[in-house]
Amino acid sequence: MSAYNLASLAFLLFALAAAGFLTCGSLVRMLMFLELMLNAANIALVALNPLPASQAYAVMIFAIAAAEAGVGLAILITLSANFKTLQAGNIKELKG
């Protein structure tokens, strides 16, 4: 098993999640695909380097992902209260 194969696996997962992020219109789903993209980056980090340092980075990315999910969902709650929709295409107005 070469590092190339492992990297390709992580890239495949990242590309599929990116496809989902680009095509789905719902904001909740976009956040889900965003988490999966972070997850794929984490796989690449762990798979490409056997040293404990890379796993330490992966643990830090876990924390970042959790923080990101929390803030993202809070933003979604605010958006749904203000716009009554969670479709990205329907949110067109800015408040200036």
Place this chain on the structure above:
Amino acid sequence: MIAAAVYFFGAVAALATLLMLFQREPVKAAMLMLTALLATAGIYLALSAQLLAALQIILYAGAIMTLFIVALTVLPQAWRDHPEKKPFLKVLGLAAAAIILTELVKVSAVLKTVLRSTDFSETGALALAQQLFGRFAFQFELLSLVILASIVAAVALAAKRRPA
């Protein structure tokens, strides 16, 4: 054997993500995401990163998935999220993903010569803790600030505005 396990779990994760793309029910999409996250934990196990596998299950499959399910429950708009059937858009998205994948694989062609040793050395909790509290102690402490900021932001965003 280890390679077979990595490829199996990778295939499960990829399949779950692909099915998630075409799933119209939001809760079923969340369950497919859970499958992908658990398969990732399997990859970590196969790569001898046991602590990371446990953290993946606890943090991603536990905490973050719960957050998504709660969000789907409390947001009535999320239930009405049935995307219109636009197969053209999906094909376009998959084509974009294929381009991203080709580019990434092409760039990483230098890795072909690098062999990932198959005798994976186990990284225990002690080795990880020595990194997190030794070499990366400053970054680790900064992370707690990031999480504190995200808590404050989440509360400030989601709390109901009281009239002054």
